[in-house]
Amino acid sequence: MVAQADSEFLFEKVALIGVGLIGSSLARAFRSRRIVRQISVSARSQATLDRVLELGLAESAHSDPVKAVEGADLVILCAPVGTYDSIASVIGPHLKPGVIVTDVGSVKQAVIRDVDQYLPDGVHFVPGHPIAGTEKSGPDAGFAELFDGRWCILTPPPGADHRAVEAVTELWRRCGSMVEIMEAGHHDKVLAITSHLPHLIAYTIVGTATDLEESERAEVVKFSAGGFRDFTRIAGSDPVMWRDVFLNNREAVLEMLQRFSEDITVLQRAIRWGEGDTLENLFFRTREIRQGVVEAHQAGSFDPREPKADQ
Amino acid sequence: MVAQADSEFLFEKVALIGVGLIGSSLARAFRSRRIVRQISVSARSQATLDRVLELGLAESAHSDPVKAVEGADLVILCAPVGTYDSIASVIGPHLKPGVIVTDVGSVKQAVIRDVDQYLPDGVHFVPGHPIAGTEKSGPDAGFAELFDGRWCILTPPPGADHRAVEAVTELWRRCGSMVEIMEAGHHDKVLAITSHLPHLIAYTIVGTATDLEESERAEVVKFSAGGFRDFTRIAGSDPVMWRDVFLNNREAVLEMLQRFSEDITVLQRAIRWGEGDTLENLFFRTREIRQGVVEAHQAGSFDPREPKADQ
Numbered sequence: 366m367v368a369q370a371d372s373e374f375l376f377e378k379v380a381l382i383g384v385g386l387i388g389s390s391l392a393r394a395f396r397s398r399r400i401v402r403q404i405s406v407s408a409r410s411q412a413t414l415d416r417v418l419e420l421g422l423a424e425s426a427h428s429d430p431v432k433a434v435e436g437a438d439l440v441i442l443c444a445p446v447g448t449y450d451s452i453a454s455v456i457g458p459h460l461k462p463g464v465i466v467t468d469v470g471s472v473k474q475a476v477i478r479d480v481d482q483y484l485p486d487g488v489h490f491v492p493g494h495p496i497a498g499t500e501k502s503g504p505d506a507g508f509a510e511l512f513d514g515r516w517c518i519l520t521p522p523p524g525a526d527h528r529a530v531e532a533v534t535e536l537w538r539r540c541g542s543m544v545e546i547m548e549a550g551h552h553d554k555v556l557a558i559t560s561h562l563p564h565l566i567a568y569t570i571v572g573t574a575t576d577l578e579e580s581e582r583a584e585v586v587k588f589s590a591g592g593f594r595d596f597t598r599i600a601g602s603d604p605v606m607w608r609d610v611f612l613n614n615r616e617a618v619l620e621m622l623q624r625f626s627e628d629i630t631v632l633q634r635a636i637r638w639g640e641g642d643t644l645e646n647l648f649f650r651t652r653e654i655r656q657g658v659v660e661a662h663q664a665g666s667f668d669p670r671e672p673k674a675d676q
Numbered sequence: 677m678v679a680q681a682d683s684e685f686l687f688e689k690v691a692l693i694g695v696g697l698i699g700s701s702l703a704r705a706f707r708s709r710r711i712v713r714q715i716s717v718s719a720r721s722q723a724t725l726d727r728v729l730e731l732g733l734a735e736s737a738h739s740d741p742v743k744a745v746e747g748a749d750l751v752i753l754c755a756p757v758g759t760y761d762s763i764a765s766v767i768g769p770h771l772k773p774g775v776i777v778t779d780v781g782s783v784k785q786a787v788i789r790d791v792d793q794y795l796p797d798g799v800h801f802v803p804g805h806p807i808a809g810t811e812k813s814g815p816d817a818g819f820a821e822l823f824d825g826r827w828c829i830l831t832p833p834p835g836a837d838h839r840a841v842e843a844v845t846e847l848w849r850r851c852g853s854m855v856e857i858m859e860a861g862h863h864d865k866v867l868a869i870t871s872h873l874p875h876l877i878a879y880t881i882v883g884t885a886t887d888l889e890e891s892e893r894a895e896v897v898k899f900s901a902g903g904f905r906d907f908t909r910i911a912g913s914d915p916v917m918w919r920d921v922f923l924n925n926r927e928a929v930l931e932m933l934q935r936f937s938e939d940i941t942v943l944q945r946a947i948r949w950g951e952g953d954t955l956e957n958l959f960f961r962t963r964e965i966r967q968g969v970v971e972a973h974q975a976g977s978f979d980p981r982e983p984k985a986d987q
């Protein structure tokens with residue numbers, strides 16, 4: 366390890382608005398890798414603010430986001446995306462020209478719609494989305510290595526300031542991520558199928574199991590290793606965050622859900638009428654995408670933590 | 677490690693009919709833990725038979741299952757369940773009184789229906805299902821520790837021979853498993869929700885992604901860490917095995933699929949109409965089942981390999 370001089374800090378003062386899993390992981394990465402000099406946070410509950418200071422994640426912690434952004438040259442929104450509108454309306458007037466605003470929300474078109482309107486001229490908005498996380502929530506759940514080897518997608522609007530985009534890109538690189546620039550609408554479509562629909566389905570099937578007759582429900586937990594366990598993990602993710610994702614990526618999620626429903630109806634019919642070929646053909650086809658995912662891993666692009674599936 | 681005397685072998689000669697992931701894992705466990713004295717296998721392809729002998733998994737390998745069961749005091753069906761009917765019809769007349777027949781199939785009522793009719797009096801049938809596996813297939817994919825700490829469900833029909841059930845129970849215990857006795861119909865219902873429906877859904881969503889427009893499909897693989905990757909793993913499972921599971925547990929799978937479809941339709945409507953409370957309420961409820969699964973883990977009942985989910 367080469368020691369970094371103070372002059373190598375990328376930002377002087379970063380304000381994290383919201384400090385759950387992602388926000389607290391960023392704070393830890395900023396600290397341990399000396400990426401920013403000073404961190405202020407804002408959170409709604411006093412318990413979270415106290416905990417953040419106990420954990421040493423920030424120099425200052427404020428219930429008022431206006432206090433947190435004071436003197437910050439980078440502001441990162443790390444709260445559920447449904448809160449962005451009101452946060453932006455509150456902090457907007459207090460942002461000085463030259464400040465960069467970014468975020469970590471799982472949807473991007475709605476975020477641009479909600480945030481951009483409140484930002485004064487000369488404030489640079491560079492929306493972002495790290496494809497990283499766990500099913501855990503809160504400031505205790507974070508860890509500095511969360512973003513290592515993961516993609517972070519940035520969706521700067523047309524005409525975004527080039528240097529601001531470069532600064533946010535460098536921030537994520539120093540956090541260990543690979544950065545991809547993408548149009549916001551395209552992001553929302555791709556994430557609808559790779560993340561939002563899988564979460565919606567996982568929540569649904571775990572809910573279906575919750576409603577089972579008592580005798581079967583106990584055994585669902587006991588024998589969850591048959592595949593169900595993977596779904597319970599995904600369905601253990603933060604409820605408020607995910608509510609906001611679905612409400613704010615409605616069109617793309619409904620479009621993918623409609624396609625999924627058509628496809629599963631075809632399989633349902635094949636099962637009912639004993640059409641084994643229809644099933645087998647699909648099951649062979651899906652192996653190709655799996656192969657692509659495995660190969661992407663081998664190329665070093667993904668997290669190597671690859672668990673075994675159960676049958 | 678205490679050395680075991682030869683007299684502690686549980687069976688003198690075991691015939692494995694089919695030697696893929698599960699069959700080859702059993703062969704490895706039988707060998708390394710000295711559970712049986714001698715192993716014969718049967719498989720349909722010469723390549724598999726050659727490979728089994730190369731790997732040293734058996735003393736003898738036969739394309740004809742009748743040759744494999746010759747002199748065996750335990751026969752284990754490890755092929756896709758759709759083949760059980762014809763296998764049983766072929767080997768049935770060659771089984772001597774006192775022989776135990778068991779299997780590893782993921783459905784149990786259909787297996788009893790298909791196999792029992794061909795077994796002569798005095799042959800003991802003890803259907804079984806290890807809740808263990810990976811998404812990989814074939815004799816090279818197996819490993820001796822696959823069953824460690826996993827449940828194995830036995831579904832002996834009413835009036836099954838007590839000593840035969842005990843012998844099969846002991847076999848699985850020596851392979852590292854915990855054994856649960858269950859009625860076959862109940863097994864099929866529980867597995868429909870914990871294993872069969874999750875696999876059907878995973879195959880479906882990966883298929884839906886496969887059909888996406890070209891530009892999006894490439895990025896589905898690239899950004900699969902958002903949740904989709906877990907589904908591709910499950911959907912990489914053996915196509916023929918799973919085709920047979922769905923065709924042979926039709927009623928229970930269709931029943932659970934119907935419930936799932938109703939539940940996801942409610943969420944679809946909630947997303948369309950912006951009803952955040954409906955979403956949030958479900959997402960909080962599903963955390964309870966997740967908690968149950970985590971606690972079952974802590975009680976040492978499950979595989980500790982618990983990967984992180986991504987958002």
